[in-house]
Structures are given as C-alpha cells and as structure tokens.
Amino acid sequence: MTTRRPPVSDRGGEALDLLLNVVLFRGMPSNMLLELAQKLRPVRYRAHTDIFHEGDEGATLYIILKGAVKIFIPSLDGREVVLAVHRKYDLLGEMSLLDDHPRSASATTIEDTEAVSLSRHDFLSVLDRHPEAQRAIIDVLVARLRATNQSIQDAYLLDVPGRLARRLLTIAEEHGEETEDGVDIGLRVSQQELANMIGASRVAVNKQLQQWRKQKIVDVNRQRVTIVNVTALQREYALSQ
Ligand code: CMP
Numbered sequence: 001m002t003t004r005r006p007p008v009s010d011r012g013g014e015a016l017d018l019l020l021n022v023v024l025f026r027g028m029p030s031n032m033l034l035e036l037a038q039k040l041r042p043v044r045y046r047a048h049t050d051i052f053h054e055g056d057e058g059a060t061l062y063i064i065l066k067g068a069v070k071i072f073i074p075s076l077d078g079r080e081v082v083l084a085v086h087r088k089y090d091l092l093g094e095m096s097l098l099d100d101h102p103r104s105a106s107a108t109t110i111e112d113t114e115a116v117s118l119s120r121h122d123f124l125s126v127l128d129r130h131p132e133a134q135r136a137i138i139d140v141l142v143a144r145l146r147a148t149n150q151s152i153q154d155a156y157l158l159d160v161p162g163r164l165a166r167r168l169l170t171i172a173e174e175h176g177e178e179t180e181d182g183v184d185i186g187l188r189v190s191q192q193e194l195a196n197m198i199g200a201s202r203v204a205v206n207k208q209l210q211q212w213r214k215q216k217i218v219d220v221n222r223q224r225v226t227i228v229n230v231t232a233l234q235r236e237y238a239l240s241q
Contacts, residue, residue: 162240
C-alpha cells in the first residue's frame with residue numbers, strides 16, 4: 001500500500017537537511033536545492049510491498065529515507081537472486097532513467113519504508129545542470145559494480161559457510177548495532193532472504209546458522225541475527241578462502 005503525500009518542500013527546513021545527505025545533491029547551491037525540494041514526492045510503503053518489477057517501464061527515481069528495499073531478479077520457478085539491499089539515502093531506479101531500458105531488477109520493501117521520488121525529467125535536468133551530480137552518479141554505479149564483482153567472486157570461490165559469514169559481516173559493517181549480546185546485523189531478514197543473497201538453499205543456511213548458534217558464534221531470534229563472536233565469524237570466512 002502506497003500513500004502519496006504533498007511535496008517535500010512543505011516540510012520546511014527538514015527538506016534541505018534531507019537533500020544535503022543525498023550523494024546526488026551534495027554541493028548543490030541552496031537555490032537549486034529549494035527548487036528541487038518542490039519536485040520530490042514523498043512515498044511510503046509497508047514492509048513486503050512491491051515498488052516495481054523487472055521489465056517494467058521506469059519513469060521514476062527513488063531516494064530511500066527510512067527502511068530497506070531488496071533488489072532482486074525473480075526466476076520463473078519462484079526463486080530469486082538478491083542483488084542488493086538498499087537503505088537510507090540510497091538511490092533506486094536510476095538505471096532505467098539513464099539508459100531508457102526497462103527496470104533491470106525488481107524492488108520490494110523488506111521493512112516499512114519511506115522514500116521520495118523524482119520524475120525522469122527532473123532527474124535528468126539535475127544531471128544536466130549540476131555537473132557534480134554526474135560525478136556522484138558515476139560513484140554510485142562504480143560502487144555497485146564493485147559490490148557485484150565481489151558477490152560473483154564469492155559465489156565462485158567460497159563455500160556456503162564462507163559466503164554466509166562474509167554476508168553477515170558485510171551487513172553488520174554497514175548497518176550493525178552493538179548490543180549487550182554482540183553485534184545485531186541491523187537488517188531484519190528471513191533465512192530464505194539470506195539464502196537468496198548468497199545463492200544457497202534455505203535449508204543449508206538454517207543448518208549453518210544452527211551450527212554457529214551451538215558454537216556461540218551467532219544468535220538467531222526470528223528475523224534478528226546477532227553476531228556474538230565477530231572474530232570467530234571472520235575466521236569462518238578466512239577458512240573458506
Ligand atoms: P533500474 O534498472 O531502473 O531498476 C532496478 C534498480 O535496481 C536499478 O535501476 C538500480 O537502482 C538497482 N540495481 C540494479 N542492479 C543492481 C546491483 N547489481 N546492485 C545494486 N543495485 C542494483
């Protein structure tokens with residue numbers, strides 16, 4: 001369920017703070033930022049809502065402000081390959097706007113999510129009028145290519161424990177929070193979703209998590225994964241290489 005709300009500029013100074021944190025708009029003069037704030041539309045999605053599907057025509061860029069969005073390619077038999085999880089201030093849907101091809105992947109929220117959307121015309125006009133934004137988009141695309149290269153390398157060279165250890169450590173590095181029990185990885189994901197991220201079966205992921213739980217390396221409580229012993233999990237990754 002999506003709720004459309006008035007432009008972001010109606011929220012006053014909050015709008016500028018928000019835009020200043022988005023890589024695409026860094027260094028943009030404040031008059032241009034204010035003008036842009038008029039064009040951003042806030043959208044909200046409940047967890048597990050489809051934002052768009054692979055193959056759809058792409059007319060909109062999204063900037064996530066809160067929550068988490070899974071980017072994946074679905075297969076005909078219902079499985080999916082998870083390419084990335086985008087979070088606060090990440091851009092979503094820029095590829096179709098840049099190359100005018102259909103959406104390259106599907107996007108579904110995995111947490112309640114708030115975002116702002118920008119039309120293709122306004123996005124392209126930001127790029128035309130603000131050269132730093134072109135550089136920022138190149139940086140975003142290069143970072144995504146590097147992360148994708150790493151995933152391909154992992155898929156070929158690591159076994160399931162190695163891939164799972166690495167993925168949990170990476171998620172924790174980006175979003176983790178220290179707690180009394182260890183590092184909460186900061187993303188609520190099902191074991192099926194973890195499996196889809198590393199190209200393994202849910203059964204294999206479950207078996208590995210149970211083993212690490214017994215060894216007090218991780219703790220799993222519903223969709224909450226806590227790394228209890230970071231050094232031991234790093235060792236699991238190192239052993240797999
Ligand atoms: P677009 O192709 O318009 O729609 C799907 C979006 O998913 C795409 O734009 C990017 O924003 C994002 N996306 C696609 N592939 C990847 C990837 N490998 N890593 C991170 N994000 C991606």
